Amino acid sequence: QVPHPQDILGRSDASLMYWYFYVVLGVRHGVEELLAWLASCTGLSTLQAFMPLILALYLVLIAATGALVLQHRKQRKAALLVCGALAFSALTTLGTLYQLLAQVCGLAMLAGLSTVMLKPSRPIKPAAWAFTGMLAAATGLIYPEILPFFVISYLLYHAVLLARRKESLRHLAANLAPTLVFGAVFLNVMLFVTSVTFLLQLDKGLKVLAT
Numbered sequence: 637q638v639p640h641p642q643d644i645l646g647r648s649d650a651s652l653m654y655w656y657f658y659v660v661l662g663v664r665h666g667v668e669e670l671l672a673w674l675a676s677c678t679g680l681s682t683l684q685a686f687m688p689l690i691l692a693l694y695l696v697l698i699a700a701t702g703a704l705v706l707q708h709r710k711q712r713k714a715a716l717l718v719c720g721a722l723a724f725s726a727l728t729t730l731g732t733l734y735q736l737l738a739q740v741c742g743l744a745m746l747a748g749l750s751t752v753m754l755k756p757s758r759p760i761k762p763a764a765w766a767f768t769g770m771l772a773a774a775t776g777l778i779y780p781e782i783l784p785f786f787v788i789s790y791l792l793y794h795a796v797l798l799a800r801r802k803e804s805l806r807h808l809a810a811n812l813a814p815t816l817v818f819g820a821v822f823l824n825v826m827l828f829v830t831s832v833t834f835l836l837q838l839d840k841g842l843k844v845l846a847t
Contacts, residue, residue, distance in 0.1 A: 674689050
Protein backbone atom coordinates (compact mmCIF):
# COMPACT_ATOMS: atom_id res chain seq x y z
CA GLN A 637 0.00 0.00 0.00
CA VAL A 638 1.08 3.57 -0.63
CA PRO A 639 2.27 5.22 2.62
CA HIS A 640 0.29 8.22 3.77
CA PRO A 641 2.22 11.47 3.12
CA GLN A 642 1.70 12.64 6.70
CA ASP A 643 3.37 9.48 8.03
CA ILE A 644 6.38 10.20 5.82
CA LEU A 645 6.61 13.88 6.70
CA GLY A 646 6.00 13.20 10.39
CA ARG A 647 8.77 10.63 10.46
CA SER A 648 6.64 8.33 12.60
CA ASP A 649 7.95 5.22 10.86
CA ALA A 650 11.38 5.35 9.23
CA SER A 651 10.82 2.03 7.44
CA LEU A 652 8.19 3.66 5.20
CA MET A 653 10.98 5.36 3.27
CA TYR A 654 11.99 1.96 1.92
CA TRP A 655 8.67 1.79 0.10
CA TYR A 656 10.07 4.26 -2.41
CA PHE A 657 13.23 2.22 -2.88
CA TYR A 658 11.50 -1.10 -3.44
CA VAL A 659 8.24 -0.09 -5.13
CA VAL A 660 9.04 3.12 -7.02
CA LEU A 661 12.72 2.66 -7.85
CA GLY A 662 12.70 -1.14 -7.94
CA VAL A 663 15.97 -1.46 -5.98
CA ARG A 664 17.16 -4.97 -5.06
CA HIS A 665 15.67 -6.39 -1.88
CA GLY A 666 16.84 -10.00 -1.87
CA VAL A 667 18.67 -9.86 1.48
CA GLU A 668 15.76 -8.05 3.14
CA GLU A 669 13.47 -10.87 2.01
CA LEU A 670 15.99 -13.38 3.35
CA LEU A 671 16.02 -11.60 6.71
CA ALA A 672 12.23 -11.48 6.79
CA TRP A 673 12.06 -15.20 5.97
CA LEU A 674 14.51 -16.04 8.78
CA ALA A 675 12.52 -13.95 11.26
CA SER A 676 9.26 -15.64 10.26
CA CYS A 677 10.81 -19.12 10.63
CA THR A 678 12.46 -18.51 14.00
CA GLY A 679 10.01 -16.15 15.66
CA LEU A 680 12.81 -13.66 16.26
CA SER A 681 12.49 -10.00 15.46
CA THR A 682 14.45 -8.79 12.46
CA LEU A 683 16.73 -6.91 14.87
CA GLN A 684 17.49 -10.15 16.73
CA ALA A 685 17.93 -12.20 13.54
CA PHE A 686 20.18 -9.76 11.68
CA MET A 687 23.59 -10.48 13.22
CA PRO A 688 23.18 -14.30 13.28
CA LEU A 689 22.21 -14.11 9.60
CA ILE A 690 25.15 -11.96 8.51
CA LEU A 691 27.54 -14.14 10.54
CA ALA A 692 26.15 -17.24 8.82
CA LEU A 693 26.61 -15.57 5.43
CA TYR A 694 30.19 -14.69 6.37
CA LEU A 695 30.82 -18.38 7.09
CA VAL A 696 29.26 -19.20 3.71
CA LEU A 697 31.69 -16.74 2.12
CA ILE A 698 34.65 -18.46 3.78
CA ALA A 699 33.44 -21.93 2.75
CA ALA A 700 32.66 -20.88 -0.83
CA THR A 701 36.08 -19.26 -1.22
CA GLY A 702 37.72 -22.42 0.07
CA ALA A 703 35.70 -24.45 -2.45
CA LEU A 704 36.88 -22.14 -5.21
CA VAL A 705 40.48 -23.02 -4.37
CA LEU A 706 39.82 -26.71 -3.70
CA GLN A 707 39.68 -28.00 -7.27
CA HIS A 708 41.57 -31.19 -6.32
CA ARG A 709 42.33 -33.17 -3.16
CA LYS A 710 45.95 -32.11 -3.37
CA GLN A 711 44.86 -28.51 -2.81
CA ARG A 712 43.35 -29.07 0.64
CA LYS A 713 46.14 -27.25 2.47
CA ALA A 714 45.91 -24.30 0.10
CA ALA A 715 42.11 -24.17 0.54
CA LEU A 716 42.41 -24.26 4.34
CA LEU A 717 45.06 -21.53 4.21
CA VAL A 718 42.77 -19.33 2.10
CA CYS A 719 39.84 -19.96 4.47
CA GLY A 720 41.99 -18.97 7.42
CA ALA A 721 43.29 -15.86 5.70
CA LEU A 722 39.75 -14.78 4.78
CA ALA A 723 38.47 -15.47 8.29
CA PHE A 724 41.09 -13.09 9.71
CA SER A 725 40.93 -10.55 6.89
CA ALA A 726 40.42 -7.08 8.37
CA LEU A 727 38.48 -5.73 5.38
CA THR A 728 36.18 -8.74 5.12
CA THR A 729 35.38 -8.89 8.82
CA LEU A 730 34.85 -5.12 8.82
CA GLY A 731 32.03 -5.58 6.29
CA THR A 732 30.35 -7.98 8.73
CA LEU A 733 30.84 -5.69 11.73
CA TYR A 734 29.51 -2.76 9.70
CA GLN A 735 26.42 -4.90 9.00
CA LEU A 736 26.75 -4.71 5.21
CA LEU A 737 24.30 -7.56 4.70
CA ALA A 738 23.94 -7.38 0.92
CA GLN A 739 27.68 -7.02 0.36
CA VAL A 740 28.65 -9.99 2.54
CA CYS A 741 25.98 -12.16 0.95
CA GLY A 742 26.89 -10.90 -2.52
CA LEU A 743 30.56 -11.83 -2.09
CA ALA A 744 29.51 -15.30 -0.94
CA MET A 745 27.31 -15.68 -4.02
CA LEU A 746 30.17 -14.50 -6.25
CA ALA A 747 32.54 -17.09 -4.76
CA GLY A 748 29.94 -19.83 -5.13
CA LEU A 749 29.09 -18.92 -8.71
CA SER A 750 32.77 -18.74 -9.62
CA THR A 751 33.36 -22.16 -8.06
CA VAL A 752 30.88 -23.88 -10.37
CA MET A 753 31.49 -21.86 -13.54
CA LEU A 754 35.21 -21.13 -13.57
CA LYS A 755 36.24 -24.60 -14.64
CA PRO A 756 36.71 -26.31 -18.02
CA SER A 757 33.37 -26.87 -19.78
CA ARG A 758 32.35 -30.48 -20.20
CA PRO A 759 29.03 -32.19 -20.95
CA ILE A 760 26.88 -31.98 -17.80
CA LYS A 761 23.38 -33.06 -16.80
CA PRO A 762 20.36 -30.70 -16.97
CA ALA A 763 20.17 -30.73 -13.16
CA ALA A 764 23.56 -29.02 -13.07
CA TRP A 765 22.27 -26.34 -15.45
CA ALA A 766 19.31 -25.75 -13.14
CA PHE A 767 21.56 -25.50 -10.08
CA THR A 768 23.94 -23.05 -11.74
CA GLY A 769 21.02 -21.03 -13.09
CA MET A 770 19.51 -20.86 -9.61
CA LEU A 771 22.83 -19.66 -8.20
CA ALA A 772 23.11 -17.00 -10.93
CA ALA A 773 19.52 -15.87 -10.31
CA ALA A 774 20.14 -15.59 -6.56
CA THR A 775 23.25 -13.51 -7.21
CA GLY A 776 21.27 -11.20 -9.48
CA LEU A 777 18.50 -10.84 -6.91
CA ILE A 778 20.76 -10.28 -3.91
CA TYR A 779 23.65 -8.21 -5.29
CA PRO A 780 23.54 -7.55 -9.05
CA GLU A 781 26.32 -4.95 -8.81
CA ILE A 782 28.85 -7.76 -8.46
CA LEU A 783 27.90 -9.50 -11.71
CA PRO A 784 30.31 -7.46 -13.91
CA PHE A 785 33.25 -8.77 -11.86
CA PHE A 786 32.06 -12.32 -12.46
CA VAL A 787 31.44 -11.74 -16.18
CA ILE A 788 34.94 -10.30 -16.71
CA SER A 789 36.52 -13.18 -14.79
CA TYR A 790 34.44 -15.70 -16.74
CA LEU A 791 35.43 -14.27 -20.11
CA LEU A 792 39.13 -14.08 -19.25
CA TYR A 793 39.25 -17.55 -17.71
CA HIS A 794 37.55 -19.32 -20.61
CA ALA A 795 39.41 -17.25 -23.21
CA VAL A 796 42.67 -18.63 -21.78
CA LEU A 797 41.28 -22.19 -21.84
CA LEU A 798 40.12 -21.79 -25.43
CA ALA A 799 43.49 -20.36 -26.45
CA ARG A 800 45.25 -23.32 -24.84
CA ARG A 801 42.73 -25.71 -26.42
CA LYS A 802 41.75 -27.15 -23.05
CA GLU A 803 38.04 -26.81 -23.85
CA SER A 804 35.89 -26.44 -26.94
CA LEU A 805 33.67 -23.52 -27.86
CA ARG A 806 30.84 -25.98 -28.50
CA HIS A 807 30.86 -27.31 -24.93
CA LEU A 808 31.22 -23.80 -23.55
CA ALA A 809 28.15 -22.55 -25.44
CA ALA A 810 26.22 -25.74 -24.65
CA ASN A 811 26.66 -25.12 -20.91
CA LEU A 812 26.33 -21.35 -20.87
CA ALA A 813 23.09 -21.03 -22.85
CA PRO A 814 20.94 -23.30 -20.61
CA THR A 815 22.41 -21.67 -17.51
CA LEU A 816 21.33 -18.23 -18.73
CA VAL A 817 17.86 -19.55 -19.59
CA PHE A 818 17.41 -21.16 -16.18
CA GLY A 819 18.69 -18.00 -14.48
CA ALA A 820 16.16 -15.83 -16.34
CA VAL A 821 13.36 -18.29 -15.56
CA PHE A 822 14.18 -18.36 -11.85
CA LEU A 823 14.41 -14.57 -11.69
CA ASN A 824 11.15 -14.24 -13.59
CA VAL A 825 9.67 -10.76 -13.02
CA MET A 826 12.54 -9.97 -10.64
CA LEU A 827 14.77 -9.71 -13.69
CA PHE A 828 13.42 -6.16 -13.94
CA VAL A 829 14.56 -5.39 -10.37
CA THR A 830 18.01 -6.83 -11.06
CA SER A 831 18.35 -4.74 -14.22
CA VAL A 832 17.13 -1.52 -12.60
CA THR A 833 19.44 -1.92 -9.58
CA PHE A 834 22.41 -2.59 -11.82
CA LEU A 835 21.70 0.44 -14.01
CA LEU A 836 21.20 2.70 -10.98
CA GLN A 837 24.49 1.60 -9.44
CA LEU A 838 26.26 1.96 -12.79
CA ASP A 839 24.94 5.50 -13.12
CA LYS A 840 26.15 6.37 -9.61
CA GLY A 841 29.55 4.89 -10.31
CA LEU A 842 29.95 6.86 -13.56
CA LYS A 843 28.98 10.07 -11.77
CA VAL A 844 31.59 9.42 -9.09
CA LEU A 845 34.25 8.82 -11.75
CA ALA A 846 33.20 11.99 -13.55
CA THR A 847 33.71 14.08 -10.43
